[in-house]
Amino acid sequence: MLIEIKDLSKTYILGEIEVPALKETNINIEKNEYVSIMGPSGSGKSTLMNILGCLDVPTGGDYILNNQNVSSLTDDQLAEIRNKEIGFVFQTFNLLPRADALHNVELPLIYNGTPRIKRREMAREALEKVGLADRADHKPNELSGGQRQRVAIARALINKPSIILADEPTGNLDSKTGEEIMKIFSDLHAAGHTIILVTHEEYIANHSKRTIRLLDGYVQSDTMN
């Protein structure tokens, strides 16, 4: 089992009011699954994604990633897990605007101490995988939206993470480009990667093999496509 979520809950405290965002959630995800997480705003979708991405910790229950309980780690330990285990792809790409594509892709490797030459080589390979080898020295503002998202995917892949966590990856792209990006995810899945897709678009979720729907902090349904 790659991901085991047991009785996971997250409650935000806003002043004196407790706002439950996730309630006693249980989800298991195997290696090489392709899962979509869907739900309207306020369903707890983002909260779940933040916890899955180790950007946040739950207030109750356990999150076991790769046989390691990450529910109660410190900020720095979480940073290390994110670096090693998780590749993020965001709706807004989140590339460093002043850095060229190659530098953006090699960024995660800086934080695990990979030597420069090795880093460059790996970043080049990752860019090649997403078909952007010839754009390595372009800055984000010199790239199209689809190209930027591919750079972000290359960055997500570079550390060979256990999970690729994509948050509305096509939300800022036209449908044709969106399809291209979804094709890349399908290819990555075929190549053995585990992909978790957060979206509110049915047709995007349809690319995945399993759909988990959230509503009001609960898992409403969990179906294979």
Add this chain to the structure above:
Amino acid sequence: MLLKLTRINEYFLMAWDALRTHKLRSLLTTLGILIGVTTIITIWTTIQGLNEYVYGQLSGLGASTVYVEKFPWVITDNYFELRNRKEVTYNEYEEIEEFATLADAVSPVVSARKKLSYGKEKYEDIRVFGTDDEYAVIGNTFPEVGRFLTVLDIQNNHKVVVLGKDIASNLFKEENPIGRRIKIDADKYSVIGILEKKGSVFGQNMDDYAYVPIGTFRRVYGGHQGIRIAVMANNPDNLEDLKDQLRGIMRRVRKVKPADEDNFAINQQDMLTNLYAQLTGTLFMIVFVIGGISLLVGGIGIMNIMLVSVTERTREIGIRKAIGAKRRNVLSQFLIEAIMVSSLGGLIGIILGFIAGTFILGMMDLTIGVSVSAIAIGFGFSTFVGVLAGFYPAYKASNLNPIESLRYE
């Protein structure tokens, strides 16, 4: 360890990138530091250049020589009270010569400006000293050719003169001056020696001096003129004892009542070096305060801009954290950026300071010495300010929440 080093290197590259992207802003950020360091280095190097010159010049006065004179060199009392003092007399010289047991050499010195001539050659406004044979040691006046004044010259009031190097070459050109007779005003003197080249002290050319026996001087130009008495200690460590002894002799000769203050002065090189050190010390303090304030303001400027920069780059920080940057990674990145901005200002300041120092000293015909301590101080201070100013913004950056930072617009 190697990993750590590559990382530090990485932070410097990031910082350099950030600085390059905002060239003008970086320069303005570090302007305070730049001005502070420039000020400090300019004054530092200038004072050091001056020190070398002044102490070099003052050492010519002789560290173990004191001068009994009418006025002190550094007047701190009311001048109008000093004005009525008696001149130091030849008689007093004789008393000191006889009773100052701690003295190695005692010379009376009197001087006047005279016209020297030899044949058609004239040389105006030359300082002529009347003194004795012992002055050779005290005044460091050793002949290059011929001899200095001797005991016989003094006892017999010979009409002889010892010339400074420049006088000799101006009056005699190619001719050998020894044995020639020159005129000082209307009186004829035989040249018995030419002094070694001495250079100038505080702009006075010491090679333009001439020396005649004191008795001759007094007989020809009158004995009413006050003199000063140059006394060299037999041991530099006894200088204070010697001064006490001289005071005792002078007070006895002048019949100064026990309750009254000295009505003469005993001067020594120390007084000038002390005065000089005091002046430059004060200047140093002022400059350090101004430089320090400038550095403080500069540091606040850096902190301010770094805080703005952290806010501006919240999203960048979020991205870095999301992909695995730890607190200390973010802290180091921003701290090193602050240090780099600051020490860059320091570096430019050091260069500008040296240029300014060279320029100022150049106007005084002095040369600058590149001082390692000045560079170290300039660089050290600016780096230190960078650390102080950068720490809080960097700490703030390192504490940002990645989720919120990623959402920051």
